[in-house]
Amino acid sequence: MSAQTETIEITGLPKGTTDxxxxxxxxxxxSAEEYLRTLIEAEILSQQTFAEILAPIRDxxxxxxxxxxxxxxxxxxxxxxxxxxxxxxxx
Numbered sequence: 001m002s003a004q005t006e007t008i009e010i011t012g013l014p015k016g017t018t019d020x021x022x023x024x025x026x027x028x029x030x031s032a033e034e035y036l037r038t039l040i041e042a043e044i045l046s047q048q049t050f051a052e053i054l055a056p057i058r059d060x061x062x063x064x065x066x067x068x069x070x071x072x073x074x075x076x077x078x079x080x081x082x083x084x085x086x087x088x089x090x091x
Contacts, residue, residue, distance in 0.1 A: 025035035
């Protein structure tokens with residue numbers, strides 16, 4: 001399943017802005033397009049309530065049929081795995 005995408009073209013940027021965007025995106029390890037998309041998506045998300053942001057996740061959880069105890073166990077397992085990986089890196 002592929003997500004549909006749309007394209008926006010930005011014109012009229014002041015001189016040097018494109019270079020600055022390129023440098024910022026490189027410093028984040030992203031392409032200019034990925035970096036700008038991240039900024040736009042973050043701004044849009046910042047306009048939503050926490051409940052609105054979590055609604056698709058909660059809906060997916062309900063549809064999964066997973067119990068709260070199963071979810072808790074899944075998160076505990078993930079936390080332990082991350083902890084073990086961090087300990088391995090320190091050694």
